[in-house]
Amino acid sequence: MSNSRPNARGCCCHSSRKDSAALPDYPTFHGVLDTIGATPLIRLDRIYDRPETDVWAKLEGVNPGGSAKDRTAAALFADATENGRLIDVDSIIESTSGNLGIALARQALLAGLKFHCVADPNINQPTKKTMQALGATIHVVNEPDPTTGDWLTARKAMVDRLLKEIPRSATFDQYANRAAFSAHSDGTMREIVDALGVPPDFLLVAMSTTGTIGGCRQYLRRIDAPTRVIGVDAEGSVLFGGKRGPRTLPGFGAGTEPELASHAQPHEVVRISEIDSIVGARKLARSEGILPGASGGAVISALDQFLPTIPPGSTVAVVLHDLGHAYLDTVYDDEWVQDTIGVTPAELAELVSRQIGRYS
CATH class of the missing domain: 3.40.50.1100 (Rossmann fold)
Structure with a gap:
């Protein structure tokens, strides 16, 4: 009889112990690529003083390459x-x-x-x-x-x-390749709905190629969900009618509208400045202990804007595309912020402290 048992990712857990049935079901994988997906959905219960609204974050930074x-x-x-x-x-x-x-x-x-x-x-x-x-x-x-x-x-x-x-x-041409939609329709969004048991009332997703938001919308349409999808874009990005301008933070926004965007229209678009993206990232780090990348900071700042208008009892999901380790020299570096954005360390600290509020 085999000691292999299926786990949540569809692989098998192996043990040489005869009493393996009594052991914890730790997953094993055939290779690192098998660890892609099945990322955790984490309730953010410290960052917002609004217990009647559930806010969940899809933590894509735990994928093996650190991002969605x-x-x-x-x-x-x-x-x-x-x-x-x-x-x-x-x-x-x-x-x-x-x-x-x-x-x-x-x-x-x-x-x-x-x-x-x-x-x-x-x-x-x-x-x-x-x-x-x-x-x-x-x-x-x-x-x-x-x-x-x-x-x-x-x-x-x-x-x-x-x-x-x-x-x-x-080349795969990620800006036009609709295979990107399937990654987030069959993966990211389906996982969020499965984890919650129902579709969220609101979904916030940062945009660049629009593959993630397009895939999420594709799945929500397939199940006829009433979820309102909010696209988070960078100031200076041309997505969905945005006005071109300077941008220094990589990872979200676009200087040319990608072909995928024609199939990925969100219900609403909010554009976030670079300083607000930085403050949002630091706010999440200081309140929840989650270090997001620049796009994650933008999503948190966008949620700050929308939360007062969201009806009590709603469920909100946000996608955090990556973690902030690659941004330690930019988003999380006071000197870089001062030299590049023009905000002093004291001013930045005040902005973050004001956002964190009672969790400082």
């Missing part, structure tokens, strides 16, 4: 493999601000492929070093697009050049 983009990379690879687009391919080339690059670097490594990441100067250095540690080659564009002033346009142009220069290469 692990799901996206797995879906992109699975779709390309199933449709034969990786036959005779040796190299993957993709434009990314960082998180997808980490995920694709690992996927490519384990598939025996080379990965070329096209980034811009706003990439976090820890993220860049993580990709290099996984064997990726980093190509950094030096100037934004001369016509639009947009870094993403410049990155996509470099991808096109590299595809011509590097033999047997291919």
Whole structure:
């Protein structure tokens, strides 16, 4: 008789002990890619003084690559493999601000492929070093697009050049590839609904390629849920009618509206400034002990704006795309904030303290 028992992720737990039935059911996996998904949903009960409203956070930073983009990379690879687009391919080339690059670097490594990441100067250095540690080659564009002033346009142009220069290469084009929707429809959103037992009344999701919010909306439409989906965008982003402007925090917002956006319209969009994103991130860290990335900070600040209008008794879910370890030199660095955003350490401390309120 086998001592293997299925666990929540569908793998088996193995033990050499004859009395394994009495042991705790700790999961084992065939490889690191099997740990993608099934991320925890955590109730935020310290950050908001409103016990009649349940606020839950989907903690995507516990994926093996540290972000929701692990799901996206797995879906992109699975779709390309199933449709034969990786036959005779040796190299993957993709434009990314960082998180997808980490995920694709690992996927490519384990598939025996080379990965070329096209980034811009706003990439976090820890993220860049993580990709290099996984064997990726980093190509950094030096100037934004001369016509639009947009870094993403410049990155996509470099991808096109590299595809011509590097033999047997291919790109997934994360900005147009609808496989990204399945990662978050069948994964992120389904997991939230399964964990809660019902769809949340409100869902807040930061946006960039719009793959996450599009996938979440896809699942909610499939089950005919009344959930109101709020897209969180960066000031200076052009998504859904936004006005182009300078942006220094990677991970959310876009300088060019991606093709996926036409299938991912949220019910409402709120645009968050960089300083509010920073304050939101620090607020969550100081109150709940959760260190989010820049987009997570933006989601928390967006929720601060919406919470007073949300009816008592509502259930709210937010997606925290990544954790803040790659942002220690930016979002969580007082000197960087002063030099880049123009807010002094004293002013920043006051803003955070004011937001934390009774939990300071």
